[in-house]
Amino acid sequence: MIPLAIPDMPVMSSMVPLLASATDPMSHIVDKKMHQWNILGQPVMLSMVTMVTAAIVLLILLRFAAKSIATGPESMGNRRFVSRSALGGVIEVMVLYLRDEMLEPVMGVRLTRKYLPFLLSMFFFILSLNIIGLIPFVEVQEFIHSLRGEPFSIAENGTMAIFGGAATASISVTGGMAFISFVLIQVQGFRELGVKGWLEHLCGGHELVSGSPLLYPIVLLVFLVEFFGLFVKPAALAIRLFANMVAGHTLLIVFTSFGALAANAGLGWFGVGAITAVSAVGAMLITLLEVFVALLQAFVFMFLTAVFISLMAHEEHEHDEAHGEDAAHAHGAPAH
Amino acid sequence: MLLASANPLEFNLFPFITTIVVFATVAIALGVFVWPKILKGLDDRNTKILGEIAAAEASRASAAAKQKEFEQKLQEAMEQSSRMIREAKTEAIRMGEELRTRSEADLAERARRAQEEIESARRTAVAELEEHAATLAVAIASRILKREISAADQKRMVEESLAGMQGQGR
Numbered sequence: 179m180i181p182l183a184i185p186d187m188p189v190m191s192s193m194v195p196l197l198a199s200a201t202d203p204m205s206h207i208v209d210k211k212m213h214q215w216n217i218l219g220q221p222v223m224l225s226m227v228t229m230v231t232a233a234i235v236l237l238i239l240l241r242f243a244a245k246s247i248a249t250g251p252e253s254m255g256n257r258r259f260v261s262r263s264a265l266g267g268v269i270e271v272m273v274l275y276l277r278d279e280m281l282e283p284v285m286g287v288r289l290t291r292k293y294l295p296f297l298l299s300m301f302f303f304i305l306s307l308n309i310i311g312l313i314p315f316v317e318v319q320e321f322i323h324s325l326r327g328e329p330f331s332i333a334e335n336g337t338m339a340i341f342g343g344a345a346t347a348s349i350s351v352t353g354g355m356a357f358i359s360f361v362l363i364q365v366q367g368f369r370e371l372g373v374k375g376w377l378e379h380l381c382g383g384h385e386l387v388s389g390s391p392l393l394y395p396i397v398l399l400v401f402l403v404e405f406f407g408l409f410v411k412p413a414a415l416a417i418r419l420f421a422n423m424v425a426g427h428t429l430l431i432v433f434t435s436f437g438a439l440a441a442n443a444g445l446g447w448f449g450v451g452a453i454t455a456v457s458a459v460g461a462m463l464i465t466l467l468e469v470f471v472a473l474l475q476a477f478v479f480m481f482l483t484a485v486f487i488s489l490m491a492h493e494e495h496e497h498d499e500a501h502g503e504d505a506a507h508a509h510g511a512p513a514h
Numbered sequence: 515m516l517l518a519s520a521n522p523l524e525f526n527l528f529p530f531i532t533t534i535v536v537f538a539t540v541a542i543a544l545g546v547f548v549w550p551k552i553l554k555g556l557d558d559r560n561t562k563i564l565g566e567i568a569a570a571e572a573s574r575a576s577a578a579a580k581q582k583e584f585e586q587k588l589q590e591a592m593e594q595s596s597r598m599i600r601e602a603k604t605e606a607i608r609m610g611e612e613l614r615t616r617s618e619a620d621l622a623e624r625a626r627r628a629q630e631e632i633e634s635a636r637r638t639a640v641a642e643l644e645e646h647a648a649t650l651a652v653a654i655a656s657r658i659l660k661r662e663i664s665a666a667d668q669k670r671m672v673e674e675s676l677a678g679m680q681g682q683g684r
Binding site for chain 2: 204207208209217220222223225226229230233236237240241243244245247248249256259260269270273274294295296298299300302303345347348349350351353354355357358420424
């Protein structure tokens, strides 16, 4: 870590959080301990409070949207079928797109109807965490603390902030989400295929297992690959989401801290102002990109979970069903 | 190790378990209170739209059938009206012809009657004239002869005069 040279100016002293982030961007991104709150003797992590807050906000917003999307009373006439709020309209468009254009072509109608609530919950939960992570709640709180002359952080990796931060930039959080996906994928596999079918699926399918003994080495190889694949797939989900969020936030904090670095280097007001202006424009552009990444990564996590679930469906049955559905709904063929 | 360090890859079991618990709670709550309402609303709307489309298609088919039926009836009506006009014309021509024939016959009858009346009048006039002429001739003859003529003489003289006149007429 680069040692900080804080100028002897009142305003500059309030830039300590930014300077700290500039010299070590990871200190801004990693999950922080909240020493003021403990559960079972363990300090609560900032991501945990953020998750709970995001969950509550999500429930309130989606409950409101559900009321506006739900069919209204008969007295409203045909208007009862139309969303009665802007939020409802946005949620409705997203749900329809995900269900009709993304999930049904991959999973078929039956599996989509079965897992749609879970997959939508996953998408919106991750999206809310990603979006909250883009809003600098922690930085604002630390700034206020530093203005008051209070410590904005406690010991190593601690914070006085009580809310905020990018929860999905924590491998523990994305790992938790991936674990849920893993459990659901395997439960779906056992329910659809049975234990024998599940094992045959891992060994490359019934044809390969019941084939010539000469194929057994291949069966063993396929089993090893598929078995590791069981864990690699959710691990890849966790790492992909985590890495994207960390990379985006690192880029963002680096851009926003250029001005503070310039001030720390003693460039003077003009130089600091010019660099701050350029970095602010860059940070705004990166923020727009991050909004897109937040949506995209939430979608990718949910969509790949749907793909892995559909891979565990009974293949012949699903194919037949999918063909029937294609004829009825003019959707694309299943990905598997 | 339960607590995270500055290393972002450091795994912490506490947030991991919290994530599972919080997400499971959120998924259950959304699954009970939110998604059924939203999905039912969307399905209701979809059903309504499909129903409206089906009804519109049925109405269109019904309208097309009625239009076809109407056009067929219109065609029949036009043919019937043409036939009626044709028949009316034929009837009018026939009636005109009949009327004309009847008028001509009537006219001929009237002419015939007029001729007969004229003939009758002429005969009457001729008879009167003959009678008057005879009377006049007798009166003249009486004056000439200066004597009285008996009724038998008068009758004989009239007949002789008439015979003489008829002989002159020839």
